[in-house]
Amino acid sequence: MRLLLVEDDNHVAAALSAVLAKHGFVVVHARSGEQALQALLPAANEGKPPFGVVLLDLGLPDQDGFQVCGKIRKISSTPVIMVTARADVRSRIHGLNLGADDYVTKPYDTGELLARIHAVSRRVPSEEEPERAADASPDLGRLSIETDTRRVTVDGSAVQLTRKEFELLALLAQRPGVVFRREQIISEVWRTSWAGTGRTLEVHVASLRHKLGMPALIETVRGVGYCLVVPPAHQGQ
Structure with missing residues (x-):
């Protein structure tokens, strides 16, 4: 920004x-x-x-x-x-x-x-x-995120996420393929600049990968942050 x-x-x-x-x-x-x-x-x-x-x-x-x-x-x-x-x-x-x-x-x-x-x-x-402001949710293939209802589905099946897990996923999904710096994620999702929150971020990323059943969905960019990768099955369509 x-x-x-x-x-x-x-x-x-x-x-x-x-x-x-x-x-x-x-x-x-x-x-x-x-x-x-x-x-x-x-x-x-x-x-x-x-x-x-x-x-x-x-x-x-x-x-x-x-x-x-x-x-x-x-x-x-x-x-x-x-x-x-x-x-x-x-x-x-x-x-x-x-x-x-x-x-x-x-x-x-x-x-x-x-x-x-x-x-x-x-x-x-x-x-x-x-x-x-009026843009629809980005096309994420198998993954669907409804920001108004805070509903997340994978292949049509609902996935239960905690409040912070949803906010983290929604943030990354705003710009698929774009790397979000760790500091920016912590600032936006946890409303803090405390470096100790970094471990909490890692735990939430791991939990999202597990709950969504798509380990490759959130890519770790070492030394920088994370980005959301559109599921391979959707790429090229």
């Missing part, structure tokens, strides 16, 4: 960009409100994936972040998360009323920030991706 980070402090931006990159984000850094607005214009992103989220600091050198948020809403529906030291209730309310999708105060827990990023990107699709 491409993410627009609007932050005038280069040291803060560099540290946060490193964390976000580790979790699979491609970060574009804007140091002012004007740079942020220019980055969101369609002409600036021709041929590039749209931004999934904007992280917007309020203390910018050229204009207040509240003003920037209002201007963003006139040109884009990209989710905006205000990330600021202003913790008073009035600022929170004002930001949300201007169109921000979330409001996070500094200092923040990195795991919580990552969870909020993933949450708003799921529930607020950008205008550049209207087909994603």
Whole structure:
């Protein structure tokens, strides 16, 4: 996911960009409100994936972040998360009323920030991706996943999964063949950045392979993460 980070402090931006990159984000850094607005214009992103989220600091050198948020809403529906030291209730309310999708105060827990990023990107699709919101479940051959009912079947037979097993499978099934980094999976499914969750992830992957009866369905990409592979019987049809 491409993410627009609007932050005038280069040291803060560099540290946060490193964390976000580790979790699979491609970060574009804007140091002012004007740079942020220019980055969101369609002409600036021709041929590039749209931004999934904007992280917007309020203390910018050229204009207040509240003003920037209002201007963003006139040109884009990209989710905006205000990330600021202003913790008073009035600022929170004002930001949300201007169109921000979330409001996070500094200092923040990195795991919580990552969870909020993933949450708003799921529930607020950008205008550049209207087909994603209405897109049907991907064609997975023998495997069927119904996200609304949380029902999973293999060859028409229902498979009982735990809540986390379902969320893990549904995440991988969003983009079959695409490798999801371990950190990204842990962030989205377990809402944490704690490295100790890695063992829990491995256990859930093993359990899914066993319950679905398709050991090759979830491929381990050593040192990176996991991806869902369409069952061979379906490939080439």
